Amino acid sequence: MKLADIAHSRAGDKGNISTLSLIPYDEKDYALFVNEVTVAKVKDHLSGIVKGEITRYEMPNISSLLFVCEEALESGVTTSLASDPHGKALSYALLEMEI
Amino acid sequence: MKEKIRIGSGAGFSGDRIEPAVVLAANGQLDYLVLECLAERTIALAQKRKLSDPSLGYDPLLTRRIETLLPHLVKNKITLITNMGAANPLAAAKKVQEISRSLGYSIRIAAVDGDDVLTEVEEQKEHLTVLETGKKLSEYSILSANAYMGVEGILEALEQKAQIIITGRVADPSLFLAPMMFEFGWSSLDYHLLGCGTVIGHLLECAGQLTGGYFADTEKKAMPDLAHLGHPFADVFANGDAVLGKVENTGGSITLATVKEQLLYEVINPNAYLTPDVSANFTQVKLAVSGTDRIQVSGGTGNEKPSNYKVSVGYRAGFVGEGEISYAGDKALERARLAGEIIRERIKIFTQDIRVDYIGWDSVHRKNFRPDYEPYEVRLRVAAKTDSMEKAILVGEEVEALYTNGPAGGGGVRKYAQEQLGIVSVLIPRSTCIAKITLFES
Numbered sequence: 001m002k003l004a005d006i007a008h009s010r011a012g013d014k015g016n017i018s019t020l021s022l023i024p025y026d027e028k029d030y031a032l033f034v035n036e037v038t039v040a041k042v043k044d045h046l047s048g049i050v051k052g053e054i055t056r057y058e059m060p061n062i063s064s065l066l067f068v069c070e071e072a073l074e075s076g077v078t079t080s081l082a083s084d085p086h087g088k089a090l091s092y093a094l095l096e097m098e099i
Numbered sequence: 100m101k102e103k104i105r106i107g108s109g110a111g112f113s114g115d116r117i118e119p120a121v122v123l124a125a126n127g128q129l130d131y132l133v134l135e136c137l138a139e140r141t142i143a144l145a146q147k148r149k150l151s152d153p154s155l156g157y158d159p160l161l162t163r164r165i166e167t168l169l170p171h172l173v174k175n176k177i178t179l180i181t182n183m184g185a186a187n188p189l190a191a192a193k194k195v196q197e198i199s200r201s202l203g204y205s206i207r208i209a210a211v212d213g214d215d216v217l218t219e220v221e222e223q224k225e226h227l228t229v230l231e232t233g234k235k236l237s238e239y240s241i242l243s244a245n246a247y248m249g250v251e252g253i254l255e256a257l258e259q260k261a262q263i264i265i266t267g268r269v270a271d272p273s274l275f276l277a278p279m280m281f282e283f284g285w286s287s288l289d290y291h292l293l294g295c296g297t298v299i300g301h302l303l304e305c306a307g308q309l310t311g312g313y314f315a316d317t318e319k320k321a322m323p324d325l326a327h328l329g330h331p332f333a334d335v336f337a338n339g340d341a342v343l344g345k346v347e348n349t350g351g352s353i354t355l356a357t358v359k360e361q362l363l364y365e366v367i368n369p370n371a372y373l374t375p376d377v378s379a380n381f382t383q384v385k386l387a388v389s390g391t392d393r394i395q396v397s398g399g400t401g402n403e404k405p406s407n408y409k410v411s412v413g414y415r416a417g418f419v420g421e422g423e424i425s426y427a428g429d430k431a432l433e434r435a436r437l438a439g440e441i442i443r444e445r446i447k448i449f450t451q452d453i454r455v456d457y458i459g460w461d462s463v464h465r466k467n468f469r470p471d472y473e474p475y476e477v478r479l480r481v482a483a484k485t486d487s488m489e490k491a492i493l494v495g496e497e498v499e500a501l502y503t504n505g506p507a508g509g510g511g512v513r514k515y516a517q518e519q520l521g522i523v524s525v526l527i528p529r530s531t532c533i534a535k536i537t538l539f540e541s
Contacts, residue, residue: 008320008356010313012365015231015524021363023356025319048466057369061384061398062359068367074465076231078140078522079416081454081482083462096468 004095007033011091018050018072018087020094022065030063036099042067045097049090067094100337101282106275106299107332109168110134110181111306113141113158117167119307119330119349124171127332127346131278132172134164134181135271135304139522142268143413145186146243147520156187157194157265165198165263172262173204180253180274184265186243188212191265192539199263199541208539209261211252214268216410216532220244220525227525229412236412236525243413246527249375249404250287252534253277259538268411270374272300275333283337293377294401295339298384301372302343302361302396306330309343309361311351324350333396340397342389353392362386375408375529377401407526416521417484420491422498423458424509427476432460434506435477441505442481445497452484478511484519491516 003009003022006029012019022037024030039056046054052070059066073087074080084090107129109120113136124132136158149156158164161183172179184191192210199206220227220241227236245268254277256264266274276296279285285292302309309331311322322328329349333341343353362381366372369381378401385398422442426434439455446453456462458478481498485491495514502509 008314008316008360010308010360010364012363014365014367017367019363019365019367021360023359023363025356049464059363059369059382061382062362062386064359064363066363066366066369076522078143079519081419081452081484082465083456083458083480083482089463093464093466093468 001099002095003037003097003099007095009091009094011088013073013077013086016071016073016076018069018090020067020069020091022067022094024063027063030060033065034058037065042094042097046093049093100284102337103334104130104278104282105332105334106131106133106278106303107330108133108135108303108306109330110136111304111308112136112138113160115306117160117164119328120164121167121171122346122349123330123332124168124175124177129175129177129332131178131180133274133303134179134183135274137182137185137268139411140520142185142245142411143243143520143522146413149186154190157185157191158183161191161194162198165195169199169202169204173206178262178264178278180264180278182266182269182274184210184212184267186267188265188267189537192537195263195265196539196541204541206263206541207259207261208263208265208541209256209259210537210539211256211264211266211269211534213252213532213535214245214248216246216527217244219527219531220410220412230524230526232523239412239414239523241412241414242520244410246408246410246532247375248408248532248534249273250277250280252536254281255534256536257281259536261538271304272297272374273376275300275303276376279335287376290377290401290403292339294379295399297372297374297377297379297401298381298399299333299335299341299396302358303331303333305361305364307351308364309357310345310353311357314357314360320356322351326350339399340395343394343396345392353394355386355388355394358386358394371402373405375404377404406529408529408532410525410527412523412525414521414523416519417486418488418491419482419484419517419519420494421480421482421515422495423478423480423513424498424501425476425478425511426509428508431477432457432474434508435479438479438501438505438509439481441501442497446483446494449490449493450483450485454482456480488516488518
């Protein structure tokens with residue numbers, strides 16, 4: 001299934017970094033996400049979009065994951081030529097991932 | 100000392116809607132209303148406006164916002180804290196004084212500045228390293244430099260009993276943290292309480308993002324009455340806990356899910372969310388439902404604040420030209436691709452930095468995760484960086500020329516050209532800038 005079926009996400013930007021949250025609709029799925037949605041899998045899924053390192057933060061207090069993706073915004077909001085320079089829509093790119 | 104205050108968040112960015120702030124001021128039973136209206140680039144653009152007219156450089160919507168809100172603020176004794184001063188808090192405060200006088204109110208207004216460190220940064224540019232690129236700042240054509248300041252100036256304005264407080268570059272959560280510190284007597288060294296307050300400020304600062312606006316989707320995340328989306332408030336308690344809520348009969352909703360999305364928004368390290376006031380820690384934050392559209396927040400904490408201020412430096416980053424044209428029907432994507440290749444060939448003589456996107460195919464994510472279909476219509480978008488405005492204009496003109504010199508059936512050309520304003524960051528010692536307040540009476 002796609003992550004979009006069981007989780008939601010919001011993208012944020014800081015310079016050339018994109019932050020992507022991953023929040024299960026059902027908190028019981030958190031453990032599954034910790035095991036299945038690894039940095040390696042997200043890197044592979046977002047290849048061509050995220051060019052730098054990805055750090056994953058586990059947030060058991062709110063049953064959510066946070067992916068901090070470096071070199072993800074074609075230089076960042078102020079100088080990017082991309083049509084979505086903030087990468088605001090990248091939350092839905094993450095949710096395209098199959099698990 | 101109060102035990103509880105209510106702070107409303109009436110704007111989450113410079114272009115935000117005004118109506119939800121009016122609803123908060125009129126019916127929200129607020130003590131404070133905060134309008135957060137500055138992004139990194141917003142202040143650089145404001146500096147540019149100030150260069151062309153020294154009486155400008157504050158938020159373009161300031162007049163409309165103040166004219167609409169002031170009667171409610173006065174009637175309900177609400178203190179307004181906003182960074183709408185942007186590049187020119189003094190001119191903004193004078194404008195508010197003028198509006199207040201014309202409406203016949205007698206209020207005290209404070210302008211908070213001191214964040215403009217262009218002179219200091221220019222002097223030090225050989226020794227300052229750009230955080231994003233590692234280059235020397237002297238390699239950039241600097242236009243503006245504004246430090247992210249903390250609560251200090253706002254605290255002083257509150258002590259002076261100003262009812263309207265207009266700042267320049269202040270970190271977003273600090274706009275909310277300052278009234279908590281003032282009302283509850285929190286020390287600037289109590290990093291636990293400052294961490295709690297910063298969590299609450301961070302949750303509120305994007306206004307409609309917390310109440311379901313930027314959260315909404317069609318099925319699993321359906322939100323009621325989005326057209327009349329309400330903006331949030333927080334009932335903040337002296338121990339650092341809060342209950343988030345919104346005005347009854349406004350659209351949207353506050354749920355665990357909307358609050359979780361906002362808590363993680365733009366966070367690059369949840370163990371150390373850095374502001375000029377504190378290094379806040381989000382990893383122990385607890386959320387609980389305490390009623391309809393009411394979420395209780397607790398468990399924030401923090402550590403010692405950074406020893407430097409972060410400065411946003413605006414610089415001239417050349418020019419960008421863009422052009423768009425649409426194709427539909429048989430082989431739309433192939434015709435758009437053919438057009439894209441033609442443009443690339445025609446403009447490569449004056450620019451090497453070219454981006455060609457196919458809107459409706461892979462332009463937004465820069466990748467198509469579902470490529471197994473033939474799109475019925477596609478819009479070609481060409482964007483390129485140039486070293487002059489004339490060349491930037493040429494990019495769009497070449498796209499327009501596809502009307503007679505390109506593949507069949509292209510329509511709906513739009514073209515744009517503008518100077519590009521880049522933003523980079525440097526760190527400066529805290530002693531470089533001191534918050535300063537100026538009072539105005541009406």
